[in-house]
Structures are given as structure tokens and as C-alpha cells.
Amino acid sequence: MVQATALPRNEAGIETVIGVLKQRFGDRLQTSAAIREQHGHTTTWIENQSPDAVVFPHTTQEVSDIVKTCAAHRVPVIPFGTGTSLEGHVNAPAGGISVDLMQMDKVLAVHAEDLDCVVQPGVTREALNTHLRDQGLFFPIDPGANASLGGMAATRASGTNAVRYGTMKDNVLSLEAVMPDGQIIRTGRRAKKSSAGYDLARLLIGAEGTLGIITELTLRLQGIPEAISSARCSFPTVDAACRAVMMTIQYGIPVARIEFLDEMSVQAANAYSGLSLPETPLLLLEFHGSESGAVEQAETFGQIAEEFGGTDFAATSTTEERNKLWQARHDMYWACLQLRPGARGISTDVCVPISRLAECVTETQQKAADLGLLAPMVGHVGDGNFHTLLLIDMENADEVAKAEEFVGWLNDMAISMEGTCTGEHGIGQGKQLYLIKELGAATKYMAAIKAALDPENIMNPGKILSDVT
Amino acid sequence: MVQATALPRNEAGIETVIGVLKQRFGDRLQTSAAIREQHGHTTTWIENQSPDAVVFPHTTQEVSDIVKTCAAHRVPVIPFGTGTSLEGHVNAPAGGISVDLMQMDKVLAVHAEDLDCVVQPGVTREALNTHLRDQGLFFPIDPGANASLGGMAATRASGTNAVRYGTMKDNVLSLEAVMPDGQIIRTGRRAKKSSAGYDLARLLIGAEGTLGIITELTLRLQGIPEAISSARCSFPTVDAACRAVMMTIQYGIPVARIEFLDEMSVQAANAYSGLSLPETPLLLLEFHGSESGAVEQAETFGQIAEEFGGTDFAATSTTEERNKLWQARHDMYWACLQLRPGARGISTDVCVPISRLAECVTETQQKAADLGLLAPMVGHVGDGNFHTLLLIDMENADEVAKAEEFVGWLNDMAISMEGTCTGEHGIGQGKQLYLIKELGAATKYMAAIKAALDPENIMNPGKILSDVT
Numbered sequence: 001m002v003q004a005t006a007l008p009r010n011e012a013g014i015e016t017v018i019g020v021l022k023q024r025f026g027d028r029l030q031t032s033a034a035i036r037e038q039h040g041h042t043t044t045w046i047e048n049q050s051p052d053a054v055v056f057p058h059t060t061q062e063v064s065d066i067v068k069t070c071a072a073h074r075v076p077v078i079p080f081g082t083g084t085s086l087e088g089h090v091n092a093p094a095g096g097i098s099v100d101l102m103q104m105d106k107v108l109a110v111h112a113e114d115l116d117c118v119v120q121p122g123v124t125r126e127a128l129n130t131h132l133r134d135q136g137l138f139f140p141i142d143p144g145a146n147a148s149l150g151g152m153a154a155t156r157a158s159g160t161n162a163v164r165y166g167t168m169k170d171n172v173l174s175l176e177a178v179m180p181d182g183q184i185i186r187t188g189r190r191a192k193k194s195s196a197g198y199d200l201a202r203l204l205i206g207a208e209g210t211l212g213i214i215t216e217l218t219l220r221l222q223g224i225p226e227a228i229s230s231a232r233c234s235f236p237t238v239d240a241a242c243r244a245v246m247m248t249i250q251y252g253i254p255v256a257r258i259e260f261l262d263e264m265s266v267q268a269a270n271a272y273s274g275l276s277l278p279e280t281p282l283l284l285l286e287f288h289g290s291e292s293g294a295v296e297q298a299e300t301f302g303q304i305a306e307e308f309g310g311t312d313f314a315a316t317s318t319t320e321e322r323n324k325l326w327q328a329r330h331d332m333y334w335a336c337l338q339l340r341p342g343a344r345g346i347s348t349d350v351c352v353p354i355s356r357l358a359e360c361v362t363e364t365q366q367k368a369a370d371l372g373l374l375a376p377m378v379g380h381v382g383d384g385n386f387h388t389l390l391l392i393d394m395e396n397a398d399e400v401a402k403a404e405e406f407v408g409w410l411n412d413m414a415i416s417m418e419g420t421c422t423g424e425h426g427i428g429q430g431k432q433l434y435l436i437k438e439l440g441a442a443t444k445y446m447a448a449i450k451a452a453l454d455p456e457n458i459m460n461p462g463k464i465l466s467d468v469t
Numbered sequence: 470m471v472q473a474t475a476l477p478r479n480e481a482g483i484e485t486v487i488g489v490l491k492q493r494f495g496d497r498l499q500t501s502a503a504i505r506e507q508h509g510h511t512t513t514w515i516e517n518q519s520p521d522a523v524v525f526p527h528t529t530q531e532v533s534d535i536v537k538t539c540a541a542h543r544v545p546v547i548p549f550g551t552g553t554s555l556e557g558h559v560n561a562p563a564g565g566i567s568v569d570l571m572q573m574d575k576v577l578a579v580h581a582e583d584l585d586c587v588v589q590p591g592v593t594r595e596a597l598n599t600h601l602r603d604q605g606l607f608f609p610i611d612p613g614a615n616a617s618l619g620g621m622a623a624t625r626a627s628g629t630n631a632v633r634y635g636t637m638k639d640n641v642l643s644l645e646a647v648m649p650d651g652q653i654i655r656t657g658r659r660a661k662k663s664s665a666g667y668d669l670a671r672l673l674i675g676a677e678g679t680l681g682i683i684t685e686l687t688l689r690l691q692g693i694p695e696a697i698s699s700a701r702c703s704f705p706t707v708d709a710a711c712r713a714v715m716m717t718i719q720y721g722i723p724v725a726r727i728e729f730l731d732e733m734s735v736q737a738a739n740a741y742s743g744l745s746l747p748e749t750p751l752l753l754l755e756f757h758g759s760e761s762g763a764v765e766q767a768e769t770f771g772q773i774a775e776e777f778g779g780t781d782f783a784a785t786s787t788t789e790e791r792n793k794l795w796q797a798r799h800d801m802y803w804a805c806l807q808l809r810p811g812a813r814g815i816s817t818d819v820c821v822p823i824s825r826l827a828e829c830v831t832e833t834q835q836k837a838a839d840l841g842l843l844a845p846m847v848g849h850v851g852d853g854n855f856h857t858l859l860l861i862d863m864e865n866a867d868e869v870a871k872a873e874e875f876v877g878w879l880n881d882m883a884i885s886m887e888g889t890c891t892g893e894h895g896i897g898q899g900k901q902l903y904l905i906k907e908l909g910a911a912t913k914y915m916a917a918i919k920a921a922l923d924p925e926n927i928m929n930p931g932k933i934l935s936d937v938t
Contacts, residue, residue, distance in 0.1 A: 113715055113824040156664045167662050169671070170639060185911040191820040192852040193636050194889035195625040195675055197896055197904050197933055198915045202638070202671035206664055223721040246582055252692040254723075290769075293762055300759075351660040355582040383661040420663035427666055435666050442654040445922060446667040452921030453914060464666055 001047040001394070002404070004429050007094035007462050013073035014095055018053045020069050021097065028056040028103075039080050039098040041091045044346050045394065046430055049091035051078055051098035058103055060176060060184055060215040067213065067458075068182030070097055074456050079209040081121065081151025084143075086347055087428030089155065089208050093462035099213060101150050107131050108216070115221045116173055116190060121150020121214050128219075137221045140165035140256075143424065144330060150214045155426040156206030160329070163249075163382030164256045164288070165222065167424070168205055175201045176216035180454035190218055203449070208426055209460040211453050225288035228256075229317035230325055231298050232285070233310040234278040238262065238365065241281040242358035244308040245381045249354060251304065253297050255382060257286040259329055262365065264376040265336065272335030273328035278312055283381075284329055286322075329378075336376045336389045343374070343391040348407055350414035351385040351423030360417055364388060367409055371402045385423035412437070432467040443468045470516040470863070471873070473898050476563035476931050482542035483564055487522050489538050490566065497525040497572075508549050508567040510560045513815050514863065514872075515899055518560040520547055520567035527572055529645060529653055529684040536682065536927075537651030539566055543925050548678040550590065550620025553612075555816050556897025558624065558677050562931035568682060570619050576600045577685070584690045585642055585659060590619020590683050597688075606690045609634035609725075612893065613799060619683045624895040625675030629798070632718075632851030633725045633757070634691065636893070637674055644670045645685035649923035659687055672918070677895055678929040680922050694757035697725075698786035699794055700767050701754070702779040703747040707731065707834065710750040711827035713777040714850045718823060720773065722766050724851060726755040728798055731834065733845040734805065741804030742797035747781055752850075753798055755791075798847075805845045805858045812843070812860040817876055819883035820854040820892030829886055833857060836878055840871045854892035881906070901936040912937045 021029050030036075031053045040048040057063045070077045076096025083090055092098065104120035107128060111117065112135050119128060126146045128139050143152060143159035151157075153175065158167035165171065174188035177200075187201040188194055204212055235241035245258055261269065261282045269275055283305070287297040298315040305313055316322055328335070337345050352360045361377060368375035368388065379386025388410065390403050411421040411434040421427075421434035436443050447468045450457075490498050499505075505519040526532045539546045545565025552559055561567065573589035576597060580586065581604050588597060595615045597608050612621060612628035620626075622644065627636035634640065643657035646669075656670040657663055673681055704710035714727055730738065730751045738744055752774070756766040767784040774782055785791055797804070806814050821829045830846065837844035837857065848855025857879065859872050880890040880903040890903035905912055916937045919926075 111822065111824065113719065114822040115718065116822070156668075158662055162662060166639070169668065170635070179914060183910055183913075185914065186908065187911055189884070189889050189907065190822045190887040191854075191883075191889040191892060192823070193627055193631060193820060193854065193892050195891045195893050195895040196889050196900075196907055197675070197912065198680075198918060199625075199638065199668075199671045199675055200911055200914060202668045203918075206666070206668055211667075223719060225721065249584065250582065250692060252694065289762075290765060292765065293758075296759060296761065351662060353580065353583040353585070353659045354661070355580065385660075385662065414660075415658070418659040420658050420660040420665050422664045423660060423662050424664050426664040431665070438658065438665055439655065441652055442656055442669055443666065444652075445648060445654065445669060448921045449667060449672075449918055452917045 002045045004047050004049055004088055004091055004093060005462065006049065009095045010074055013075045014052050017069055017073050017075045017097060021053065021055055021066065025055055030054045039083065039090060039100065041088045042083060044086050045344060046088040046091070049093050051092035052095045054098040054100050056100050056103045060178065063099060063178045063213055063215050064182045064184050066097065066099055067178050067180065070458055071181055071456065074458060076458050076461050078460050079154065079213045081148030082124065082145065084145040084147050085151065085155055085428060086425045087430035089426060089428040089463060091429060102148060104215070110135060112137060114190065116218055117221055118216060118218050119149055120216060121148060123149050125149060125152065132221065136224050138224050139219055140222050141168055141171055149217055149219065153205050153214050153217055154207065154209050158424045160257045160259055160380055162380060163258055164254055169202055171220045172201055172205055172217055173220055174218040175204055175214050177204055177212040177214050179212045180459045206426070208428060208463050210450060210463050211459060227289055227291045227294040227317065228322065229287045229294045229298050229315055230285060230322040231301060231313065231315040232325060233283050233305040233313040235281045235283065236309045238281050238361050239358040240308040241283055242361065242381065244283065244305050244310060246354050247304045248301055249382055251300065253300055255285055255297065256288040257284070258382040259284040260379040260381040260386065262377040265332060265378050268335040268339050268376055269328045269332065272338055273331060275328060284325060332378050333389065336391065339376065340374055340391040344394050346390040346392055346403060348388045348390065348410055349422050349425035350410055350419055351383060352414050352417045352419030354384040356417040356419065357381060357384050360413065361386060363413065364410055367406060371406055373402060373406055383423065384419065427464045429462060432464065435464065436467060471514045473516050473518055473557055473560055474562060474931065475518065478564045479543055482544045483521050486538055486542050486544045486566060490522065490524055490535065494524055499523045508552065508559060508569065510557045511552060513555050514813060515557040515560065518562050520561035521564045523567040523569050525569050525572045529647065532568060532647045532682055532684050533651045533653050535566065535568055536647050536649065539927055540650055540925065543927060545927050545930050547929050548623065548682045550617030551593065551614065553614040553616050554620065554624055554897060555894045556899035558895060558897040558932060560898060571617060573684070579604060581606060583659065585687055586690055587685060587687050588618055589685060590617060592618050594618060594621065601690065605693050607693050608688055609691050610637055610640055618686055618688065622674050622683050622686055623676065623678050627893045629726045629728060629849055631849060632727055633723055638671055640689045641670055641674060641686055642689055643687040644673055644683050646673055646681040646683050648681045649928045677897060677932050679919060679932050680928060696758055696760045696763040696786065697791065698756045698763045698767050698784055699754065699791040700770060700782065700784040701794060702752050702774040702782040704750045704752065705778045707750050707830050708827040709777040710752055711830065711850065713752065713774050713779060715823050716773045717770055718851055720769065722769055724754055724766065725757040727851040728753040729848040729850040729855065731846040734801060734847050737804040737808050737845055738797045738801065741807055742800060744797060753794060801847050802858065805860065808845065809843055809860040813863050815859040815861055815872060817857045817859065817879055818891050818894035819879055819888055820852060821883050821886045821888030823853040825886040825888065826850060826853050829882065830855060832882065833879055836875060840875055842871060842875055852892065853888065896933045898931060901933065904933065905936060
């Protein structure tokens with residue numbers, strides 16, 4: 001495990017708050033070791049720092065009351081959704097109360113005529129899409145995991161569909177939130193756009209729970225397209241695949257998804273999902289449009305792919321074939337783990353301008369090889385975003401050190417290419433030093449905002465900014 | 470004129486700062502009455518509050534030095550672009566220094582392969598699009614006026630293309646800004662997306678210069694579509710036109726523009742632009758896509774229009790006809806003024822959920838009629854955003870009072886329909902009370918952010934938040 005910095009604990013305050021909340025919430029406040037551990041960090045290699053108690057509110061008013069109680073005693077509050085984040089966002093380095101929002105799981109309204117809906121933060125993206133399907137609507141953001149919508153907003157999530165539909169920042173019309181003093185606010189209304197004051201919604205989106213707890217989201221929806229088709233194409237080199245992506249985006253083909261798998265990932269997918277893809281760099285695509293539009297997009301992409309030496313191009317609009325392909329893509333984490341049974345998977349995340357993507361991916365493959373690390377790569381390459389899944393024997397200190405070197409090197413390289421140290425995973429505990437490298441003086445103003453809105457630093461302390469001085 | 474609140478002046482500080490800046494900038498600091506007045510509010514009915522001097526920097530470092538000088542003496546700094554804003558954004562209620570950014574007008578880089586560019590804030594949208602045309606690229610945001618890109622970001626501008634391409638908040642990748650203490654920051658990099666820390670770009674976009682001065686913008690670009698076609702269609706009633714819009718959006722037709730003109734606006738356009746459109750509610754549309762895609766979109770819209778009693782449907786893909794139609798749309802302000810020569814045009818701005826649009830527009834027409842006001846309406850109706858241009862005799866106190874009543878009534882109604890008091894014009898001096906009505910407690914946190922980043926309140930004081938207590 002990688003050590004996470006512990007922060008001073010307010011023992012007396014924590015004890016008092018647990019007593020007060022126990023009175024109020026009864027069995028909806030839990031302090032068992034198992035539940036507490038489940039609400040600390042449980043993914044990747046950052047050590048688990050469990051909260052002291054977990055509370056399960058049902059209403060915004062209850063969240064407000066919890067925060068007010070914690071604020072009165074200066075006890076940390078850590079918002080919790082599905083716990084799928086990868087950089088230690090849900091850890092409790094100073095202890096405190098985890099606020100598990102998963103019982104606030106109602107779809108409050110669907111306004112089909114306005115293409116929006118209002119949901120509680122514990123609704124997952126799959127639950128929402130199941131709810132919407134009969135009305136011919138869907139919510140496009142898909143970060144892979146079946147995450148909660150509150151958590152997705154808090155971490156500015158994106159994923160495979162972002163190339164067409166944007167990220168959470170583009171798909172939230174308005175938020176309701178409980179601020180660090182317990183006040184309930186709304187950041188906006190249901191209008192599709194507004195110039196009314198500072199954009200507090202965009203400030204809370206990606207703030208990782210450090211400025212407030214999201215208690216309700218008004219989301220922009222899409223009509224389910226008339227036609228959806230998929231395609232895959234193999235390429236001789238990483239460079240050829242990335243150039244085909246760049247040309248596709250420049251041509252303005254409105255691809256809904258354009259995903260990259262490197263050789264090693266294709267091997268893993270073949271073995272795990274029973275496929276027989278050529279074991280060279282692969283692109284998987286999805287097209288949304290009218291019947292003729294989706295076909296036209298696939299054809300145009302096919303021509304581009306050919307120009308760059310693409311082979312085994314196959315397009316399909318049958319649901320079964322399409323699902324098989326995308327299931328394999330969604331299962332990549334598990335497929336890659338099978339490349340080295342017993343290893344831990346450490347998922348990294350960087351994003352670079354698309355013109356630098358080929359170079360960045362190629363050098364990353366070389367660096368992993370030089371260090372002797374097993375590191376299959378997948379990417380949401382239409383945005384220049386890719387992940388390496390390091391397969392690490394955590395008992396081998398030398399290997400862990402090499403993996404840390406690799407992650408540092410990769411973040412530095414992405415920043416040197418005018419990219420970012422995180423396209424979608426966020427900063428949490430794991431990337432604070434890279435945030436400073438990336439944005440320098442700007443982080444001081446982030447810290448000033450944090451201090452203004454949360455002067456006692458009770459909202460998810462130790463995340464994003466604790467290294468800013 | 471409508472009175473704007475004056476704020477206490479720091480006479481000694483202003484005098485000192487003008488002396489210091491005169492030394493440094495010579496003729497690039499101007500204090501003549503004509504230039505000062507030109508840099509106060511010159512549109513609509515808010516009175517002009519001129520700055521004490523206007524300075525014309527050429528570099529970010531010069532902007533930083535100006536702000537540092539003003540900060541040292543607690544003198545207001547008012548950023549200035551083309552001065553086209555409508556709610557008093559550029560007024561100087563406490564005096565101070567207007568920083569005219571129009572000489573920072575260079576396109577610094579175009580990254581065609583990444584579909585982005587880097588510009589100084591004084592580049593106008595027309596200048597940028599002229600610069601980009603040869604490369605087959607364009608920047609889609611079009612607020613009507615040939616505004617500066619820095620000003621467009623500062624006011625979160627949008628306009629006719631927003632229904633497809635979003636607003637300024639969606640099309641800025643990153644900003645460079647001079648903060649209230651004079652520090653230069655960058656909010657992000659050139660990656661298409663990022664989860665690295667608080668979204669300072671989105672905080673500065675729409676902050677109307679109250680949190681810092683934008684000195685450089687990295688903008689997302691689009692490829693010029695293969696095909697562009699236009700259509701127009703007349704409708705028997707406002708309700709029918711609005712329902713056709715709603716259905717078009719629900720169908721997912723990716724219209725690039727869908728603009729509404731009410732009967733009175735059509736009359737004005739016919740007279741001013743020599744057209745012979747039926748004088749009933751009108752929709753003007755533009756479609757972007759492949760050759761077949763643009764045709765398909767127009768056909769699908771034609772079918773929808775027919776369902777709602779649309780008549781005189783005419784689609785065209787010839788550039789000349791298209792330009793004539795859109796020129797007429799762009800000239801609406803001048804066309805409407807001709808409905809009552811000598812009157813002043815007061816442009817209002819609200820935005821509601823599209824399901825409420827028909828009701829909102831109809832009631833607004835009725836209210837204007839009840840008050841005896843001449844008030845043609847146009848709207849970016851795909852977003853639920855519309856404007857009424859009140860034609861007012863400013864010498865007639867009773868009429869001015871009725872116009873004020875109308876504006877207040879309209880803002881209240883938009884808010885009561887879950888809409889916003891401003892879709893794109895911003896708050897400035899004119900809409901502060903409506904901002905509070907719309908967002909309530911949230912404005913306190915806006916004020917806390919303002920106080921944290923600009924404790925001396927030197928950045929464009931008296932805008933957005935001065936009524937928040």
C-alpha cells in the first residue's frame with residue numbers, strides 16, 4: 001500500500017458528534033469496522049483511512065443537519081457514493097463522518113419535453129438509464145463503473161461517451177447542495193443556459209466534496225438515437241491508430257465513442273471475452289444518428305481508417321454484436337487482471353492534446369517496458385485521454401517503487417505536452433503534487449476559495465489542496 | 470436614463486494611480502471626457518458612469534502591472550472589450566481605471582489538428598473567424614454583436630448557435646487571467662477535458678470581470694461543416710411555433726440555429742430588409758452536417774413544422790439566400806428601431822425551460838399590449854431564451870415607468886417558470902435584485918468567493934453582487 005498522510009484528529013469532537021447523530025439516526029449510523037473500512041479507499045494502492053462512523057441520510061434536510069452538527073464540533077464530513085473513485089477521495093485522513101448518500105436514490109422528476117431530469121445523488125447511472133428507457137431518453141455519461149450521479153458530478157466524471165456528449169460539467173444544469181455551514185443552496189434553475197452570477201454548479205462539479213455535498217442534480221438528457229452502430233478496426237501501429245483518431249475528429253464525424261486498446265489489452269480481451277481480434281492496436285467506435293447518418297459516419301470512418309493502414313474493419317448495427325464488443329471494453333479491467341493473476345491493478349489517468357497522443361502513448365509503452373512493468377493501455381482517445389493499468393505485485397517493494405516512478409514520469413510527461421495529470425479520475429489524495437506542477441499559482445486561488453467557503457476545513461479534508469502552501 | 474447607484478470614490482488613490490500609469494503608459498493612458506464616456510455604459514437606458522482614465526495595455530504583464538498599481542492604492546479596475554454589454558457591466562460607479570483590452574488583439578496560435586486556438590482577449594469573433602476560414606475551421610459562438618472574445622467569456626455569452634454548440638462556458642478550454650492582486654494565473658492546459666482541481670475557468674467565465682481580467686483564451690474550434698442549409702417557416706400562432714421548436718429538440722435534430730421572430734419583428738424585418746415574409750410568427754433555422762445530413766435535417770424539420778400548421782416552408786442551401794435571411798436576423802435591432810423612429814431600444818433577456826416557452830412568450834406579448842408598450846420579440850428558442858426590444862420614448866416618464874414595470878414583471882415570470890432572469894446578457898448593474906430572487910442563499914457564497922479573491926473590492930465593483938447582504 002502507498003502511505004496516505006494522516007491529519008490531526010479532533011477526538012472529543014468526533015465522539016460528541018457520533019453521540020448526537022446516533023440519537024438522531026439510530027441504526028442509520030454505523031460504526032462497525034467492516035462498514036467503516038468499506039467507506040474508506042478500497043481501490044488501487046492508496047491505504048484505507050476509514051471514517052469513524054457512517055451515516056445514511058434520506059433527505060437533504062438530514063444532510064444539512066448532519067453537516068451542521070459536524071460544523072458545530074469541527075468534525076470532518078466525507079461524502080460517499082459508490083466508492084469507485086481511484087485517488088483516495090473517500091478516505092478520512094483526520095477521521096470523521098462518512099455521509100453515505102446511496103439511500104437518497106430517487107428520480108424526482110423527468111421532464112421529457114425539456115430533456116432534463118431531477119435526481120437524488122444516490123441514483124446510479126444505470127438505474128437512471130433503466131428509468132428513462134421507456135421514454136426514449138438516456139443520460140450519456142458513462143465512466144465505466146456504475147457510479148452514483150452525485151459522485152460523478154463531484155469528481156467531474158466522463159468516460160467513453162464524452163467525445164460526443166461532454167463530461168459531467170457539460171451535462172448538469174443545476175445542483176442543490178449543502179454547504180460547509182449546513183446551508184442548503186440551489187446553484188441555478190432548469191433553463192438550458194444562464195448568465196446569472198458565478199457558476200457555482202461548475203465550481204462544485206469536480207470539487208470532490210471539499211466545498212459542499214451535492215444533494216440533488218438537474219441533468220440534461222438526450223433522446224435515444226434513431227440508430228446506433230458500432231465498428232472496430234485494427235491498426236499496424238499505435239501511431240497509425242492515433243492518426244486515424246485525429247483525422248476522424250478533424251473531419252467532424254460526430255462519433256459517440258472512439259476507444260483505443262493497445263496490443264496487450266487486445267490480448268487480454270481475446271483471452272477473457274473469447275474474441276479473436278488481431279493482436280495489434282485496436283479502435284472501437286460507436287455512431288449515433290439517423291439510420292442513414294449512422295451508416296454514413298461508419299463509412300466515412302472506414303475510409304479514414306484505410307488511409308492509415310487499418311485492417312479488419314467491421315461495422316455492425318445489430319444490438320447483439322454491438323453489446324458483445326462493448327461488454328468486452330467494459331470488462332477490460334477484469335480481463336487485464338487475468339494477464340497476471342494475483343497482481344493488483346493500479347489505474348492511471350492522463351489526458352493530452354490529441355496531436356500529442358501517439359507520441360505520448362508510444363513513449364508510455366516504452367517506459368513501462370524499460371521498467372519491466374506489465375501495463376496494458378486503454379483510452380478515450382477522441383479526447384486524448386488514456387489509462388494504463390499497472391499490474392503490480394504489492395509484496396515486491398522494488399516493483400512498487402518502479403510503478404511509483406512510472407506514474408510520476410507519466411504525469412510529468414502529460415503536463416510537459418500541455419496536457420493534464422487527470423482527465424477524469426480527479427486529484428483526491430494521490431495527485432496533489434501533480435496538480436501544483438500543472439497549475440502552479442492558480443492553486444493558491446483554489447485554496448482561497450476553499451478557506452472562504454469552509455474556514456474550518458471540515459468538508460473532505462486532505463483532498464485536492466492539502467499540499468498547497 | 471435609469472439611475473445607477475454611485476459608490477464612494479477614493480479620490481486620492483485615483484489621482485495617484487493616474488499619475489503612476491501616465492508615467493508608464495504615456496499616450497496609452499487617456500483621460501479625455503469623450504474617451505472616458507465611450508468606456509462607460511453606452512447601450513440601453515442605464516446612465517453612463519465614466520471611468521477616470523482609460524489605459525490600453527499590450528501585454529499580460531502590462532495588465533498585471535496596472536492591476537498591481539490599482540491594488541496598491543485600492544482603485545477600481547474595470548475591464549473593457551467592445552462595450553456591447555447591456556446591463557451596465559462597464560460602468561465605473563466608484564470611478565477608477567478602465568482597462569481597454571482591444572489592443573491585445575493577436576491570434577497567438579491555431580492548433581488545427583487539436584481543433585483549438587489561443588487568442589488575446591481583444592480579438593473579436595469576426596476577426597477570429599476571418600483568421601480561421603482558410604484552415605476550414607470556425608468558432609461557433611455568435612452573440613450578434615461583433616464582441617471581443619475576452620468580453621464574451623467574461624459575460625458567458627452565447628447567441629444563435631448555442632443550441633448546437635453551447636455557450637462560452639462550453640467552448641473555453643483554458644484561460645490566462647490577472648487576478649485582483651496582480652498575479653498571472655492559468656486555469657488549465659490544452660487537454661480537451663480535465664479533473665484537476667476547482668474549475669477556475671468556469672468561475673471566471675460569467676464573473677463579468679469581478680474576479681480577475683482575462684488576458685488569454687484557449688478556445689475549442691469546429692470544422693466548417695461540409696454542408697450548411699437554412700430554412701424558414703411561418704406559423705399561425707406563437708404556440709404553434711414554440712411547439713414545433715420543442716418537437717425539433719426532442720427529436721434530436723442537431724439544429725445549428727433555431728430562431729423565433731414574433732409578428733411585430735417580422736413586420737420590422739420586411740420593412741427594413743426588403744423581405745415579404747408572411748406577417749405571422751416565424752422560425753429561422755440553420756442546419757450543419759454532411760450534404761445528405763443537412764438535407765435530411767431540413768426535411769425532418771419540414772415534417773414537424775407541417776404537423777403544427779407551419780406554412781411557407783422554404784429551405785435553401787445557396788449561400789446568397791442564406792446570407793440574406795441571416796443578415797435580416799442580425800439586423801433586427803436596427804429594423805425594430807425603425808418601428809418607432811427616435812425611440813430608444815431596451816433589450817431584455819430571459820430564458821425558461823422550453824416546455825414553458827409558448828406560455829411565457831404569449832403572456833409577455835399580452836403584458837406589453839396591456840401596458841401599451843411597443844415590444845417586438847426575437848428568441849434563441851432552441852434554448853428557451855428570448856429577448857424583447859422595448860421601444861421607449863425616454864422623455865415620457867410614464868412610459869419609462871411602464872417599461873420598468875414590464876421588465877420587472879418579465880424577470881419575475883421567468884423565475885416563476887423555473888427559468889433565469891438572464892440567459893446571456895448577464896447581471897451587471899441592472900439585474901442584481903433578480904439574481905437574488907432567482908438564487909437566494911447561493912448569492913451569499915458568491916459574495917464569499919468575491920471577498921476571498923478580491924478583499925479590497927477593486928475588480929469591477931458594483932457589478933453582480935453589490936446588493937447581496
